[in-house]
Amino acid sequence: MKIVVCIKQVPATNDAKIDPKTKRIVRKGIKAILNPFDTYAVEEGVQLRDKFRGEVIALSMGPQKAEESLREAISVGVDRAILLSDRAFGGSDTWATSYALAKAIEKIGDVDLVICGKQAIDGDTAQVGPGIAAHLDWLQATYVMAVEEISSSSIRVKRMHEDGYDICEMSLPAVITVVKDINIPRVPSLKGRLASRKCEIPVWKPDDIGADTSKIGLDGSPTRVVKIQPPPPRHTSTKKIEGSSTECAQSLLRELRLRSII
Amino acid sequence: MIAFTDAERKKYRNIWVVAEILFGEIQPVTYELTGAARTLADLRKSEVWVVVMGSGIEGKPESLFAYGADVAILVDNPGLSGFVDETETKIMKRLIVKYKPEVVICGATTRGRALIPRVAVMTHCGLTADCTGLSIDPKNGDLLQTRPAFGGNIMATIRCSNHRPQMATVRPRVMKSPEPDPGRTGKIIKEEMLTSDTEKIKQIIDVFHSTETAYNLADAQIIISGGRGMKGPEGFKLLKQFAEGVGGAAVGASRAAVDSGWIPYAHQVGQTGQTVQTKVYIACGISGQIQHLVGMQSCDLIIAIDKNPDTPMMQIADIAVVGDLFEIIPEIVKGIPNL
Numbered sequence: 001m002k003i004v005v006c007i008k009q010v011p012a013t014n015d016a017k018i019d020p021k022t023k024r025i026v027r028k029g030i031k032a033i034l035n036p037f038d039t040y041a042v043e044e045g046v047q048l049r050d051k052f053r054g055e056v057i058a059l060s061m062g063p064q065k066a067e068e069s070l071r072e073a074i075s076v077g078v079d080r081a082i083l084l085s086d087r088a089f090g091g092s093d094t095w096a097t098s099y100a101l102a103k104a105i106e107k108i109g110d111v112d113l114v115i116c117g118k119q120a121i122d123g124d125t126a127q128v129g130p131g132i133a134a135h136l137d138w139l140q141a142t143y144v145m146a147v148e149e150i151s152s153s154s155i156r157v158k159r160m161h162e163d164g165y166d167i168c169e170m171s172l173p174a175v176i177t178v179v180k181d182i183n184i185p186r187v188p189s190l191k192g193r194l195a196s197r198k199c200e201i202p203v204w205k206p207d208d209i210g211a212d213t214s215k216i217g218l219d220g221s222p223t224r225v226v227k228i229q230p231p232p233p234r235h236t237s238t239k240k241i242e243g244s245s246t247e248c249a250q251s252l253l254r255e256l257r258l259r260s261i262i
Numbered sequence: 263m264i265a266f267t268d269a270e271r272k273k274y275r276n277i278w279v280v281a282e283i284l285f286g287e288i289q290p291v292t293y294e295l296t297g298a299a300r301t302l303a304d305l306r307k308s309e310v311w312v313v314v315m316g317s318g319i320e321g322k323p324e325s326l327f328a329y330g331a332d333v334a335i336l337v338d339n340p341g342l343s344g345f346v347d348e349t350e351t352k353i354m355k356r357l358i359v360k361y362k363p364e365v366v367i368c369g370a371t372t373r374g375r376a377l378i379p380r381v382a383v384m385t386h387c388g389l390t391a392d393c394t395g396l397s398i399d400p401k402n403g404d405l406l407q408t409r410p411a412f413g414g415n416i417m418a419t420i421r422c423s424n425h426r427p428q429m430a431t432v433r434p435r436v437m438k439s440p441e442p443d444p445g446r447t448g449k450i451i452k453e454e455m456l457t458s459d460t461e462k463i464k465q466i467i468d469v470f471h472s473t474e475t476a477y478n479l480a481d482a483q484i485i486i487s488g489g490r491g492m493k494g495p496e497g498f499k500l501l502k503q504f505a506e507g508v509g510g511a512a513v514g515a516s517r518a519a520v521d522s523g524w525i526p527y528a529h530q531v532g533q534t535g536q537t538v539q540t541k542v543y544i545a546c547g548i549s550g551q552i553q554h555l556v557g558m559q560s561c562d563l564i565i566a567i568d569k570n571p572d573t574p575m576m577q578i579a580d581i582a583v584v585g586d587l588f589e590i591i592p593e594i595v596k597g598i599p600n601l
């Protein structure tokens with residue numbers, strides 16, 4: 001079984017800033033982490049590889065620095081990693097990102113399963129996983145909370161919905177996106193840490209994956225950010241309630257009743 | 263579809279909504295989006311169309327007219343009883359090619375977020391996720407889509423001028439459901455599901471209702487949320503009583519409480535949990551780290567109960583109650599029936 005996990009390095013949100021001119025994320029000097037949802041994708045890939053043998057490959061698109069996240073994936077058991085990095089990829093929206101990742105997956109070849117995180121915490125779109133599936137014209141299952149069964153030709157998963165869950169079975173190759181319930185990510189072993197330091201991570205350019213340059217980067221992105229603003233400010237006056245517990249409870253009850261909440 | 267010129271763009275008309283169907287029923291988010299679509303269509307002097315796909319749903323789409331729909335496209339087929347992303351994508355693509363809508367709006371639900379990105383790629387359209395504001399240029403039909411990014415730290419306005427239709431998702435309860443006008447009528451167009459729509463698809467083995475695995479905070483009016491200050495699962499029992507007391511409020515949690523195993527992940531609010539925009543959010547023993555705040559800071563009324571008055575949550579709250587929640591909450595619960 002050949003598995004690809006797509007992982008993204010994201011800024012730790014509280015530091016995130018936007019360049020007012022380019023409307024792009026300022027990445028310089030900002031703490032970057034592996035997207036928390038992707039740690040579950042990596043763990044699931046490693047577990048499935050352990051069960052079925054074969055290979056699990058981590059794939060990321062981003063600046064050179066994103067290789068840190070790929071090394072993190074290696075340290076917890078991923079076999080090898082590939083970074084898509086080039087000026088021409090810069091400014092890609094989810095359409096263009098999923099196109100580039102899909103092209104890289106085709107280039108890797110003979111892939112049975114692609115695992116993505118549910119969403120990335122910077123953009124929060126959850127669009128790249130289904131986007132990859134669409135570009136490849138593969139089947140997809142999103143919000144996967146358990147892989148119930150898997151064979152060389154099919155996979156059965158439990159998908160989360162607002163009202164519960166469903167169980168569905170689909171043939172491989174396929175793309176799944178996973179939620180937190182699916183597993184508990186392991187911590188890196190000593191051997192893994194060593195491997196992550198030593199491994200070579202190839203960097204692929206648009207040419208390497210045969211990407212149509214009109215479909216990547218800013219030019220290949222249908223969406224355009226035209227304005228960036230701070231969110232509308234929240235009022236600042238806080239009404240403080242203090243006193244004995246009974247007094248606090250009484251005052252709060254009065255507030256709730258005034259607003260017809262109870 | 264790429265549409266670089268005015269002439270190409272002019273071929274696209276009307277504002278579409280993709281209906282959310284759960285267990286054979288149209289979900290509230292569909293009415294909310296129909297109302298939002300109405301406002302846009304009025305500015306463009308065009309129509310609101312709602313696509314309703316499901317099984318055994320004859321007679322359901324009629325309810326949409328009162329909320330502003332002019333046309334409902336009904337695709338009713340037993341093959342659509344479960345959610346098969348691939349089939350619904352193929353149908354949507356066919357309908358888009360046939361009728362050429364200018365805008366397609368879909369609920370940012372688990373299904374919507376699976377379906378519409380697939381449709382967007384297959385039709386070569388831009389898609390903006392989780393919009394909180396939509397406005398349209400009455401002259402050229404460009405949709406201005408406002409959405410929070412970076413966990414709500416910034417608001418971005420996104421445009422998609424060279425592609426039609428322009429696609430957006432909107433979370434439940436972000437748009438207000440309009441007052442229904444029972445006198446309004448509309449037209450139903452029936453469309454078939456083709457056998458080619460079901461080629462290469464998945465099998466839905468079974469569908470389950472469960473509040474254990476999926477807890478829909480987005481649908482609640484009031485959320486009572488607990489953090490590490492609740493000390494353990496017993497604390498959450500107290501919150502459940504509190505929630506029942508105020509009339510079916512939902513129970514939320516911080517990541518610290520979820521990670522401690524006091525309550526399932528489905529209840530988590532915040533960056534790696536759900537984003538909520540309820541009328542009331544009552545934070546009990548939650549300090550309000552940024553990752554939590556970004557998931558709830560746009561609730562209308564925020565109430566915090568914490569013994570420490572200096573936490574970030576107590577600073578942003580509209581009402582900050584200082585004290586021991588294990589004493590205060592039982593008093594509140596006791597007080598509710600007497601009001």
Ligand SMILES: Cc1cc2nc3c(=O)[nH]c(=O)nc-3n(C[C@H](O)[C@H](O)[C@H](O)COP(=O)(O)OP(=O)(O)OC[C@H]3O[C@@H](n4cnc5c(N)ncnc54)[C@H](O)[C@@H]3O)c2cc1C
Nearest residue numbers: 489490491516517518532533534535547548549553569587
């Ligand atoms: C990448 C990333 C993603 C994250 N995503 C999320 C997320 O989605 N959601 C989320 O919530 N967090 C998230 N976090 C974690 C977040 O940073 C905080 O660690 C977490 O929210 C803290 O939870 P808390 O407020 O319940 O706990 P604490 O910070 O420990 O606060 C507990 C509060 O309870 C009060 N208290 C204690 N006892 C009592 C008492 N008897 N009476 C009254 N008050 C009392 C204390 O004064 C304190 O203010 C994320 C972190 C990272 C790094």
Ligand SMILES: Nc1ncnc2c1ncn2[C@@H]1O[C@H](COP(=O)(O)O)[C@@H](O)[C@H]1O
Nearest residue numbers: 006007061116117119120125126127128
């Ligand atoms: N640049 C990227 N490189 C690799 N994987 C990505 C990238 N962007 C998104 N993904 C994957 O797609 C998922 C959803 O991302 P998003 O659509 O941005 O919320 C993430 O959890 C990753 O698995």
